[in-house]
Amino acid sequence: MKEKDYNLEIIRNISFLSVIIIHIANYYCRAFDKIPQNEYIFSLILDTLARVSVPCFFMISGALLLGRDEPLKKHWHRLIRFLIPFIVWSIIYYFWNIYYLKEPQLFREILYFPITEHLWYLYAIIPIYIVLPFFQIMCRHMSLKTERAFLIIITITVIFNYILSLDELKPYYDLPLIGDRVYSYYFFIGYYIYKYKKHIPINQKNLIITFLGSMAITAFLTASISYSIGDHYEEILEYGNPLIILASAAFFLFVLRLAKYKITPSIKTKKIIDLLSGCSFGIYLIHIIFLDIYKNHMQAADLSAWIAIPMLTITIAIISFVCVWLLRHFKLGRKIT
Secondary structure, eight states: OOOOOHHHHHHHHHHHHHHHHHHHHHHHHTTTTTSOHHHHHHHHHHHHHHTTHHHHHHHHHHHHHTTOOOOHHHHHHHHHHHHHHHHHHHHHHHHHHHHTSOOOOOGGGGGTSOSSGGGHHHHHHHHHHHHHHHHHHHHHTOOHHHHHHHHHHHHHHHHHHHHHHHTTOOOSSOBTTTBTSSHHHHHHHHHHHHHTTTTSSOOHHHHHHHHHHHHHHHHHHHHHHHHHHTSOOOGGGSTTOHHHHHHHHHHHHHHHTTTTTOOOOOHHHHHHHHHHHHHHHHHHHHHHHHHHHHHHHOOGGGSOHHHHHHHHHHHHHHHHHHHHHHHTTSHHHHHHO
16 A cells, blocks of 8 residues: 655645635635724735645645546546535535525525535536546656646646636636636646656745745735725635646645655654544535534624634634544444545
8 A cells, every 4th residue: 555645644734724714714804894904914814825725635636646547446436435425515504504594595506506605626626536537548648748738738728717707708618628717727737746846946945935925916916906996805816816826836846845755754643644634524524514603693893803713713623623533433424524
C-alpha cells in the first residue's frame, strides 16, 4: 500500500477548516451595512485568505488521481461513494430547510441546483469523477510539451471566461474537458503542480509573496467595489478569478515543498492527521447545520466579528468533528461521511 503524502494531508486539513471560515466570514461580509467598517474589513481578509481551500480540494484530487491507471470498476465505486452522500445529505437538508429554516422547497430541484448552497461542491466534483477514467488516459499519454500546451490553452480559457462573467456573459461554446467552470482546471493544475513540484522555477519565498500579493489585491478590489456600490461585492472572490487561481497554486506548491517535499510526522501526529483527514468530508457536509442554528438566533450585528468568527470556527469545527467521528463508528455513517 502506497504511503500517504502528508504534505497533501496537511493541505486537506487546512482546507476543511478554511471552508468553515469562509461560510462564517461571508455571513459577516454580507452584513456590510449592518456591522462596523473594521469588522467588515476583518471578515473580508479572513474570507479572502480562506478562499484557497476549495481550489485545494480539487487540486488534491487531481494530484492523487490523474495519471493513474485504474480499472473502471474502481471508478464506479468511487462515484458511488460520492453519490450516496449527495443523495442522503440532499434529503437531510431538504427537511432541515423546510422544518427548521421554514423555507419551502421542491425536492426535484436537486436536479438543477443544490438544496443548500454549500453542496455545490458535490455538483462540481461528481461530473469530474464521471469522466475521470478518460481524463486519466489522456494525462498518462501526454508528453511534457503537450501538458504545457494544454495548461496554456485551458489557462487562457479560464481567464477569458472569468472576464466575460464580470459582464454577466458566457461564451456560446464551452471548451471541451473544461466547460464554463473552473473546477476541471483546478483538477488538472493540481496534477501538474504535484508532478513537477521539484522543477517549477519559483522558490518558497516568492511563492509566499505571490500568495499574499494575490490575496491582498483580491481583498482590496473587493473592498473598493463594495464601498463604491454600498454593498458587499462577491464577484472578485469567485474561484475563477485569476488572482484566486494564482494564490491557490502558490499555496498548494508551497506546502508540497515543505520539509523538502516530504513531511514525515511522528506516529502520534500521523494518527491525528489521519483522523482529521478521514472526517474532513463529513465535517464539510454537516457544519452548515450548526452555522444555521447560530444564524437563526443571532444577527451579524449582535456579536463582533472579531470575536464571533474565531469562536464560531473553533466551536463549529469541534462539534462537527465529534458528530462525524461518532457517525463513522457505524457502517452507514461511514458511507455518508
